[in-house]
Amino acid sequence: MTGAALLEDLDDQQRSAVEALLGPVCVLAGAGTGKTRALTHRIAYGVASGVYAPNRVMALTFTTRAAGELRTRLRLLGAAGVAARTFHSAALSQLSYFWPVVAGGRPPHVLEAKGRLLAQASESLRLRLDTASLRDLAGEIEWRKVSGLSIEEYARAAESRSLPPSVTAESAAELQRAYERVKDERRQIDFEDVLLVTAGMIEQEPRVAQQVREQYRFFVVDEYQDVSPLQQRLLDLWLGDRTDVCVVGDASQTIYSFAGASSSYLLGFASRYPEAVVLRLEQNYRSSPAIVETANRLMRGRPGALELHAAGDRPRGPEPVVTAYPTDAAEARGVAAAIADRIADGERPEDIAVLYRVNVQAAAIEAALADAGVSYQVRGATRFFDLPEVRQAILLLGGVAVASPDEPLFKIVSDVIRSLGWTQDPPEARGAVRDRWESLGAILALAEASPQGTTVRAFVDELAQRQAAQHEPTRSAVTLATLHSAKGLEWPTVFLVGLSEGLVPIAYAQGIEAIDEERRLLYVGITRARERLHLSWAQQGPRSPRPREASRFLGELRPPRPSPSPSLP
Numbered sequence: 001m002t003g004a005a006l007l008e009d010l011d012d013q014q015r016s017a018v019e020a021l022l023g024p025v026c027v028l029a030g031a032g033t034g035k036t037r038a039l040t041h042r043i044a045y046g047v048a049s050g051v052y053a054p055n056r057v058m059a060l061t062f063t064t065r066a067a068g069e070l071r072t073r074l075r076l077l078g079a080a081g082v083a084a085r086t087f088h089s090a091a092l093s094q095l096s097y098f099w100p101v102v103a104g105g106r107p108p109h110v111l112e113a114k115g116r117l118l119a120q121a122s123e124s125l126r127l128r129l130d131t132a133s134l135r136d137l138a139g140e141i142e143w144r145k146v147s148g149l150s151i152e153e154y155a156r157a158a159e160s161r162s163l164p165p166s167v168t169a170e171s172a173a174e175l176q177r178a179y180e181r182v183k184d185e186r187r188q189i190d191f192e193d194v195l196l197v198t199a200g201m202i203e204q205e206p207r208v209a210q211q212v213r214e215q216y217r218f219f220v221v222d223e224y225q226d227v228s229p230l231q232q233r234l235l236d237l238w239l240g241d242r243t244d245v246c247v248v249g250d251a252s253q254t255i256y257s258f259a260g261a262s263s264s265y266l267l268g269f270a271s272r273y274p275e276a277v278v279l280r281l282e283q284n285y286r287s288s289p290a291i292v293e294t295a296n297r298l299m300r301g302r303p304g305a306l307e308l309h310a311a312g313d314r315p316r317g318p319e320p321v322v323t324a325y326p327t328d329a330a331e332a333r334g335v336a337a338a339i340a341d342r343i344a345d346g347e348r349p350e351d352i353a354v355l356y357r358v359n360v361q362a363a364a365i366e367a368a369l370a371d372a373g374v375s376y377q378v379r380g381a382t383r384f385f386d387l388p389e390v391r392q393a394i395l396l397l398g399g400v401a402v403a404s405p406d407e408p409l410f411k412i413v414s415d416v417i418r419s420l421g422w423t424q425d426p427p428e429a430r431g432a433v434r435d436r437w438e439s440l441g442a443i444l445a446l447a448e449a450s451p452q453g454t455t456v457r458a459f460v461d462e463l464a465q466r467q468a469a470q471h472e473p474t475r476s477a478v479t480l481a482t483l484h485s486a487k488g489l490e491w492p493t494v495f496l497v498g499l500s501e502g503l504v505p506i507a508y509a510q511g512i513e514a515i516d517e518e519r520r521l522l523y524v525g526i527t528r529a530r531e532r533l534h535l536s537w538a539q540q541g542p543r544s545p546r547p548r549e550a551s552r553f554l555g556e557l558r559p560p561r562p563s564p565s566p567s568l569p
Contacts, residue, residue: 001078003048006041011311013281014038021046024273025246026266030306031253031295031527032286032490039222039248040070044077046218054081056217058238061086062226066488068465070222083216087231088191091198098201098208108189114138114179117188121178127171133164139259141176145192146228146260151176162508195230202237213240224249224269228260243273251304255484255521257513267304284308286490288317291533294557295526298519320526320533322554328364328498331538335495336368338534339478342493349375353479353491355525357503362480365497369478375438379481385467389436393417393443394463401456409454413447438477483525494529496522500537500548522553 007015017027017038029035043059046052059074059082061067070084083090092110099107111117115131118138122129129137140161144154151173158169167175183189189197202209216238221227224247227235239245247269254263270276284292289310299305325331339352354365354376362378369376384390396416405412422440443463450459479491498504505518526533535554539547 001044001048003045006045006048006077010038010041011283013279013283014041017279017281018042018045020246020277020279021049021051022244024243024269024276026269026273026276026278027246027248027281028250028266028278028304028306029248029281030250030284030308031524032284033281033308034283034285035248035250035281036069036073036222038281039220039246040073040077040079042246043074043082043220044079047079047082052082052218054079055083056215057082057220058090058216058218059084059220059222060090060235061222063488064089066222087234088194091194091234094208094212095194095198095201098205098211102201102205102208108187108193110194111183111188111190114141114190117182117186118175118179121175121182124178124182125171125174127167127175129164129167133167136164137167137172137175140172141179141190142192143258143260144176145196146230148229148233151180192230195234199230199234199237202234209237209240212238213242217242217244219245221245221247222249223253224266225251225254225263226256226261227265228262230260232265243275250306252299252302252306252520252523253487255487255517255524257517263304280306282306282308283311285311286530287527288314288531290317290319291526291529291531293559294320294533295523297559298523298526298553298556302516302519317531319559320535320557322499322557323534323536324550325536325538327540328361328538329368331497331536332364332368333371335365335497335534335536336372336374339369339495340372340374343374347493349476349478351492352495353481353486353489353493353528354495354497355481355483355486355528356496356498357483357506357521359482361498361503365480375435375477376480377438377477379479380485384439384442385463387439389420389439390443393420393440394460396420397456397460397463401460405456409450409456409459410444410447412456413444413459417441417444441476483521486528487524490528490530492530493532493534494525495534495536496525497536498538499535499551499554500539500541501551502541502548503537504551504553519553522551526557 007018010018014034014037018041021042027035027038029038043052043057046057047054059070061070061084064086067084067086067089074080074082074084085093096107115134115138118134122134140158140163144151149157154176155169155173158172163169163172202212219235219239221235226249235245247266249263249266251263251267254261270278287295287310292308292310296308323334325334335354342352343349356362356365366376366378393416396419397413400412400416417440420440422437422444426437446463447459450462504522505515509515509518535557537548537550537554541548
């Protein structure tokens with residue numbers, strides 16, 4: 001695309017961000033303001049105008065899925081040569097390349113998970129820990145490393161951290177020492193070590209630093225509010241003494257502080273770079289004015305909060321509804337009935353989401369939706385491409401591709417999935433049979449949406465790319481997700497459930513900072529909704545004689561009542 005074409009259909013705020021190509025740039029981008037659009041158009045505009053050589057640009061983000069989306073968008077905008085990766089992927093690539101040169105031989109094996117080694121380390125210390133405790137302690141290791149703490153520094157910090165029962169700060173630190181010993185003996189590293197070792201090579205080896213900085217000249221960091229001290233250290237090393245870095249983020253969506261993320265780098269960017277261009281994206285294109293105003297009320301006056309404005313002249317839309325139910329089961333049934341009504345009125349299941357604070361809340365919702373005959377999918381459960389029927393269908397399509405048939409793609413895919421039992425009409429029964437039908441139907445929908453003339457081989461290759469990028473197709477089912485896993489997604493209709501004290505904010509959130517994180521998490525949930533937002537809570541929890549209270553945040557979401565008119569004399 002030409003530079004002029006890339007500037008079309010951008011609002012004034014987005015255009016300013018796209019045209020700011022050099023020097024330190026900070027884009028404060030609110031929810032639904034076209035952040036990814038501005039970011040990708042900025043990179044593509046830099047390439048099209050000749051300011052950027054594609055192979056010298058590094059776009060960084062935090063999830064494989066987000067990186068895959070960036071690559072797809074950049075390719076469509078004519079900037080296919082730009083590297084779009086996660087911090088870990090970029091560091092691992094450099095580590096694999098430079099290790100034989102710096103240390104000789106093959107690089108250490110990267111652990112897929114810490115559990116097994118951590119269990120062996122605990123046995124060597126005669127600590128009796130269950131699987132859940134080991135999982136929590138693996139999180140402690142990750143937090144320590146991304147926060148840039150030594151084990152001695154961690155031991156002091158752990159005094160105020162929430163540790164598993166019977167685990168003291170001292171024993172947690174000793175377990176980490178044992179874990180590191182076992183790992184070193186086996187010549188293995190974990191995912192955090194990938195960043196640490198790569199940073200160490202750049203710091204200690206001038207030839208590595210020179211080569212890395214010659215390769216990449218311009219950096220863009222998406223979701224910068226989620227950067228950790230370790231990731232910031234690595235970014236600084238990649239940059240060297242240069243300042244061509246653009247960061248994009250929203251302090252109001254910082255929801256991973258427990259994992260070491262800090263919005264301080266985003267909010268302090270202008271102080272660190274006095275010459276920085278700081279821009280704001282506050283025109284919200286996602287949500288109705290009623291939902292935008294609700295989100296603003298929750299965050300108004302908070303550090304770094306942006307004031308969103310609903311774009312265009314779209315209708316105000318229905319006001320968010322708050323409903324109190326007597327019990328969790330009643331709440332689940334009420335939500336399921338409301339969803340069934342919406343589907344009966346013509347809304348597609350995939351346009352509806354139910355969001356909650358913790359995974360355990362999903363069980364009641366799942367049961368109620370099943371009783372109501374509503375299909376659903378739990379985000380974060382078995383991945384689409386790992387489902388047996390999907391793997392089988394792709395395997396068969398790969399075999400058909402070898403024969404290079406001349407028939408249309410849609411007919412070929414239809415024949416394959418029909419051979420696996422798919423039918424035109426959905427099965428009446430709910431459960432695994434219906435889930436299998438939905439999964440195979442999603443493959444057919446992908447084929448139907450493919451450009452005319454797409455070959456079977458190209459289609460199979462696209463499925464492989466989607467699998468690698470965790471870019472899953474939309475299934476005709478209501479989405480169930482935690483508030484954390486919903487970030488980056490959106491739906492026309494959103495049900496936020498369980499908005500009571502002890503859940504939102506969560507019971508273990510103690511202190512101002514922890515409560516503020518819970519506030520931001522609710523803000524993320526609210527801003528997932530485009531047109532309709534339903535909020536609910538249950539007055540009585542399971543196995544609890546004491547009634548619950550509504551979340552303290554609900555009172556802030558209601559619009560202020562108008563002042564009474566002064567009485568006439």
